[in-house]
Amino acid sequence: MSNQARSTTMPSADFDAIIIGAGFGGMYMTHKLRDELGMSVQSYDKDGDIGGTWFSNRYPGILSDTESFYYCYSFDKELLQEWTWKNRYVNQEEILEYLEHFADRYEIRKSYQFDTKVTSAIFNEITNLWDIETNKGDKVTAQHLVTGLGLLSATNIPNFKGRETFKGQQFHTANWPHEGVDFSGKRVGVIGTGSTGTQFITSTAPLAGHLTVFQRSPQYTVPIGNGPISEEFSNDIKANYDASWKQIKGSMVAFGFEESTVPAAGLPVEETDKVFEAAWQSGGGFRFMFETFSDIAVDAGANEAACTFIRKKISEIVNDPETAEKLKPYDLYAKRPLCDSGYYATYNRDNVTLVDVKAHPIIEITPKGVLTEEGEHELDILVYATGFDSVDGNYTKIDIRGRDGLQMKDKWEHAPTSYVGVASSGFPNFHMILGPNGPFTNLPPSIEVQVEWISDLIKDMRDKGQATAEPTQEAETGWTTTCKDIADATLFSKAESWIFGTNIPGRESSVQFYLAGLGSYTDVLNEEAASGYKNFTFKLTSEL
């Protein structure tokens, strides 16, 4: 436990706030509450240091799909000017270096206890405080609990029979050994071809003796267009940061480009292909989906125009027609858009084999490798690029209980819900960063918006002598309906992906994001604050 002064708003509390997570979200919250509001804060992370996503994901090829200069904090203008990004997209080392610089700048680590997993958080209705316990034996109380647990953080490994029998090495991409893995001359297998899988496959193929890719879902992916940033380009970005961040915070996906207002529906294929070709040449997944045309995510015809273009590219790039066919998706282009550094061309290498496990499912992992309905693939190393139990995965691993002993995992049994992505009815002073039904965007700008809003709420409560705040159930139900209605008006809700939780076998499809964009989301938050938090109920400290 850190040794800071323990003067708290609620006299019997050990801390004003407990913060869980040392990623972008938890670190900014720690700075906000501790340094700006002068609160006593104790922060925890189960990892050994700061970084969150960028501490644990170290697999070869890892890259952001947000341009580096917008994948960062924007609140500190000096830091924006001081920090120079090396490449257009950011690899794990560079982003961790940036986050470490941020942590040093604000002396973030002095508030953290690392290698410490929060195991339970129980709201005590007698003291009106959160009782927190960790796996290291800490038992502490706080008025506020802030969770920055990450929405792509709890790893997902499908329950393949025989996993423990495999005699070679096996890894999940999000728990990558810090010392790296030697692939030279090895028979490597990888299960999963999502964002992580495509990155891993493209960069490991040249390193491995042989790479076998077990593909469940073929992917639409476009070139990323990565490369070093020139000094001139960097200076330009820095000179325009004020205007760019204003645009980002008012935009839909917050990726730093103007989203198109031109629909593709009804345009001749020569015209749509011209626009797609230009986007293909310049790179970027979100750019391809949202900067080219305005209706790819909402209109089936426009969507098919993009799909047809990408399928044509696959035919052009991949030499073997049979492999090309296996790589072609025929479903909607309505998942988080992927981008890559030569993914489809990787299948032209002699040392890469594509195995279609939708047609011939994996039966089990054997001591020697992977047995599918077609036969056994012998391997030395098996990599699970099987993604995450997204959004609520880390929440249901903690025993979180609100009023009347209600457990979060029971409340969320069918689907995780929230009020405006940050609060939960029946869970007083429980503040989520990137909770369910928050915006679907480049995440650091959304994290900033949420952290600042939560911090304002906490300050307002302190100024008014309020002990607890919680949203009404009615408001939460209304928000869930809003998010569902918006999602249903898009094609995203018609595709299977982690955005709706359906990457986890047996899980019902449920809305997990607010798909109307960061600008309109921020308007909702601002209206809530301006109304004096009309959808919240409060208890005054003097009433306790």
Ligand SMILES: Cc1cc2nc3c(=O)[nH]c(=O)nc-3n(C[C@H](O)[C@H](O)[C@H](O)COP(=O)(O)OP(=O)(O)OC[C@H]3O[C@@H](n4cnc5c(N)ncnc54)[C@H](O)[C@@H]3O)c2cc1C
């Ligand atoms: C490979 C990869 C690439 C990505 N690229 C992009 C990108 O280009 N653009 C983008 O916008 N987003 C990207 N993301 C999403 C990324 O997770 C977010 O951008 C951002 O890093 C989230 O920050 P966070 O602080 O919310 O959560 P995280 O960084 O996930 O941090 C959560 C922290 O909470 C800790 N924690 C969880 N449970 C407990 C517990 N019980 N006790 C203690 N500690 C706990 C974890 O150890 C972790 O350190 C990517 C994700 C991955 C996995």
